[in-house]
Amino acid sequence: MSSTLFPSAWLRGSRRPSWLSDPKVLRTEVLGGLVVALALIPEAISFSVIAGVDPAVGLFASFTMAVTIALVGGRPAMISAATGAVALVIAPLNREHGFGYLVAAVILAGVFQIVLGALGVAKLMRFVPRSVMVGFVNSLAILIFMAQVPEMTDVPWPVYPLIAAGLAMMVFFPKLTTVVPAPLVSIVILTVITVAAGIAVPTVGDKGDLPSSLPVPGLPDVPFTLDTLTTVAPFAFAMALVGLMESLMTAKLVDDITDTRSSKTRESVGQGVANIVTGFFGGMGGCAMIGQTMINVRVSGARTRLSTFLAGAFLMVLCIVFGPVVSDIPMAALVAVMVMVSVATFDWHSIAPRTLRRMPLGETVVMLVTVVCVVATHNLAIGVVVGSIAAMVVFARRVARLAEVTAVTDPDGGTVVYRVTGELFFASSNELVGQFSYGTDPDRVVIDLSAAHIWDASSVAALDAVETKYAQRGKTVEIVGLNEPSARMHKTLSGELAGG
Numbered sequence: 001m002s003s004t005l006f007p008s009a010w011l012r013g014s015r016r017p018s019w020l021s022d023p024k025v026l027r028t029e030v031l032g033g034l035v036v037a038l039a040l041i042p043e044a045i046s047f048s049v050i051a052g053v054d055p056a057v058g059l060f061a062s063f064t065m066a067v068t069i070a071l072v073g074g075r076p077a078m079i080s081a082a083t084g085a086v087a088l089v090i091a092p093l094n095r096e097h098g099f100g101y102l103v104a105a106v107i108l109a110g111v112f113q114i115v116l117g118a119l120g121v122a123k124l125m126r127f128v129p130r131s132v133m134v135g136f137v138n139s140l141a142i143l144i145f146m147a148q149v150p151e152m153t154d155v156p157w158p159v160y161p162l163i164a165a166g167l168a169m170m171v172f173f174p175k176l177t178t179v180v181p182a183p184l185v186s187i188v189i190l191t192v193i194t195v196a197a198g199i200a201v202p203t204v205g206d207k208g209d210l211p212s213s214l215p216v217p218g219l220p221d222v223p224f225t226l227d228t229l230t231t232v233a234p235f236a237f238a239m240a241l242v243g244l245m246e247s248l249m250t251a252k253l254v255d256d257i258t259d260t261r262s263s264k265t266r267e268s269v270g271q272g273v274a275n276i277v278t279g280f281f282g283g284m285g286g287c288a289m290i291g292q293t294m295i296n297v298r299v300s301g302a303r304t305r306l307s308t309f310l311a312g313a314f315l316m317v318l319c320i321v322f323g324p325v326v327s328d329i330p331m332a333a334l335v336a337v338m339v340m341v342s343v344a345t346f347d348w349h350s351i352a353p354r355t356l357r358r359m360p361l362g363e364t365v366v367m368l369v370t371v372v373c374v375v376a377t378h379n380l381a382i383g384v385v386v387g388s389i390a391a392m393v394v395f396a397r398r399v400a401r402l403a404e405v406t407a408v409t410d411p412d413g414g415t416v417v418y419r420v421t422g423e424l425f426f427a428s429s430n431e432l433v434g435q436f437s438y439g440t441d442p443d444r445v446v447i448d449l450s451a452a453h454i455w456d457a458s459s460v461a462a463l464d465a466v467e468t469k470y471a472q473r474g475k476t477v478e479i480v481g482l483n484e485p486s487a488r489m490h491k492t493l494s495g496e497l498a499g500g
Helices: 023-051 055-072 084-097 099-118 121-127 130-152 159-176 182-197 226-258 264-280 290-299 305-320 323-327 331-345 353-358 361-377 380-400 457-471 484-493
Strands: 404-409 415-424 444-454 476-480
Touching (some): 023 055, 023 084, 023 182, 023 290, 023 305, 023 331, 084 226, 099 121, 099 226, 121 264, 130 159, 130 226, 130 290, 130 380, 159 331, 182 290, 182 331, 226 264, 226 290, 290 331, 305 323, 361 380, 444 457, 444 484, 457 476
Antiparallel strands (some): 404 415
């Protein structure tokens, strides 16, 4: 089987990882994983609330997802954990049928993702245009910021100067040194200040109780019947699609940031394996987390699987060993980190006046459609799908206008040659029939398609209609210049498309 479906070479001992030979890389990966672990705790607890499960379920899911995907995923340094999108999908199942069915859905979703990955669903990413990707990134930044708004409303007034101080430290501390990630420094300093001064502000502990022991593997508490399968399958399939969409889009974003390529097929299969493992450990499942990935890759500068693995490992260590200390971390410190991430994630160049003046209007519209759909639904997958459809419509309209027909009559007046230029498909071929002068043309008509390409049955049907209209007037039509694919399609379908 393909090596892309299995752990990387360093796990098999055939290649020495960079973090073993370079202390600077090791430090970056370790500290990046620690910062991500701290940021994961309140997020995982919040998503547990959305799914209607105990906070420990979301934390366990984040632990198993991160550790497993570090081993089997296709995109190094990307963070996978419990996410809001997955929580929204499976919440109704948990509410109506109970936690056992939720766990069964997570395991089945993992199976679906492995199957979809093996079938090559990741290759569909090539059809996501750049304008949709920009919209995806911008809407992501907006959602990250919006998620922090509740932590900044109806809170004690010291929260605001703490957030401002955290932002200031993350802006100016890197000018002094980059040895330690600025977000980690900000979290530590703000925690020390609030604890030492006894400042009463919301803390991580206010979000929920942290687990005191590791998760234990087991089977979901459901009857193994066909009825259970039919109940769980729709939720599992929806979770599989949403998880893959967000994970593959995030992987593509990290590819662009790091100027490296990753195996999207392996990532698809890896997400499935991670969800299966998570389900057997009683977790709520998940997918790639874009905010935490940006912390790891863009803010901390991590680039390897070690940071992803340590993010999950540190998460459990922080909860089990340092639970009381972690509980005292002010939410203001983590809010400042996420606000900084949202600002760094947003593609400000895409909305600069100079860019908007130069960019084709259709590209800008597609980007805005993607952003509006994501922000309105809080679902990145829906925004990407709608944005891609909008891009296809814009592309079809643009290409349809490129098909042109010009006529040249021979000097003797006995023949007219129509030269067709452009792409012939359903959008452009619909207007093709009306561009010929059937009544006034001479008896012999030549249609030259050497500068055109036939893409679909609609184009063949349009050419058949042109020939029929001329035949009804006793005139002959000769089609010339077809390239090989167009000639093959025309030969196969011509005369076979009329209604019976």
